[in-house]
Amino acid sequence: MSSPKTYLITGTTSGIGLALVQQLLSQSQNVIATGRNIVSRFPSDLVTSHPDNLKLLELDIASPLPHLQSIAAQAWDLFPGGIDVLFNNAGMSAMKPFEEASEEYISQIYTVNLFGPMRLTQAFLPLFRNNRKGVTIAFTSSSSTYTPLPFMSHYSASKSALSTTITSLAKELLPFHISVLAFECGGTVTNLGQPRQSSLSPSPSPSSLLSPPPPPQETPYAQGITSLITMFTRDPPAYMPGSPSKMAKTMVSVINKIQKGEKVPVRLVLGSDAWESVNQNLDETQQVLQEWKHVSWGTDRDGVKGGAEVDYLRAVSIL
Structure with a gap:
């Protein structure tokens, strides 16, 4: 039997992060579960039932x-042996009209979703x-x-900046x-x-709309944001079909394929719902x-043949 792998996972107090911990522990892997106030927020039953292969680590x-x-x-x-998989899972989301976003809100959402994972x-x-x-370095x-x-x-x-960074980073780290x-x-x-802090109080995201939220403050964008929230609250399971446990199981399975030497996409x-919406976007x-x-093509300099060079296309290929 092969020795267990060691995963460090961020954002493990709920959602996909917690599901990842549970999935890995069921496979007898070693897990370092991290998060803010991790000791008080993490399920105590998991800690007591896995004393040998689960460690909690405070990480903001x-x-x-x-x-x-x-x-x-x-x-x-x-x-022993260090860490085999770093899983950057922590993130935050909210609905906010672009015009009304405070500097604090903008800084925090970019820090949590992009700069934090990059720094870690x-x-x-x-x-x-x-x-x-x-x-392996994985990202949600x-x-x-x-x-x-x-x-x-x-x-x-x-998240777009994060995925773009990942695509480039994957090529840098191949050697x-x-x-x-x-x-x-x-x-x-x-x-x-x-919200990470109550002072920010962002409106709910599609990921947390299980019950109708209070109506947003009256602003020029109130009708638009209310319409979007209403769409999600009308039938939450239809708009959020994803299962955290199935997501986690699939993520671990894909990482196992990588560690066996199989080829998988950099962005999966x-x-x-994601597949259909992305497929529509690519068609459009x-x-x-x-x-x-x-x-x-009409913006090229006169006299050039146009198009991208073969070696450039090779460098930017996602395959």
Whole structure:
């Protein structure tokens, strides 16, 4: 029987993060579960029933890089042999009209969804590069990278930037045998839309709309945001078909494939709603590209042959 792998997972107090912990423990893997106020918020029954292969570690993804570097060094020694999988799962979401978003809100959502995972990954990379066995860095992203909704521009933009970063990072780390991938999830019932601080009080996201929320404050955008919230609350299971436990099981299965040397996409869409909406987006994008090709190609300098060089296309290929 092969020895257990060690996972460090962020955002494990609920939702997909907690489901990942439960799935891995059921497979007798080692898990470092992290989050803010992790000891008080994490299910105590899991801690008592898995004393040997579950460790809790306080980690706020919004911390500066030097602090995350010290956390990485501490985490590395919690299980023999270091860490095999870093799973950047923590995130936040909210509905907010673009015009009304405060600097605090914008800074926080980008820090939690983008800058935090980037910094934590930076903190672990020296440890991973010096580790001679193959390791995996996984991220929970969103299908909204392809299909941004109105009133969720900051969330979608932060996740789009994350997925773009992951696509580039995966190519940078190939020579070091470090695998990188993003799971771009559709609607899933989690606590993703809950505010990190009560002072921010963002409106609920599609991920947390299980019951009708109070009506938004009267603003020029009240009708639009109410219409969107009403769409989700009309039939929440239809708009959020994703199961956290099934998502987690699939994520672990895909990572296992990587560790067996199988090839998987750098960006993998999860959820039937995500697949259909992304597929529609790609069809529409192709239609727009073809209809407006003459405009796009008409901006080249005179005398050039046009198009991209073969080696450039190879460098940017997602396959």
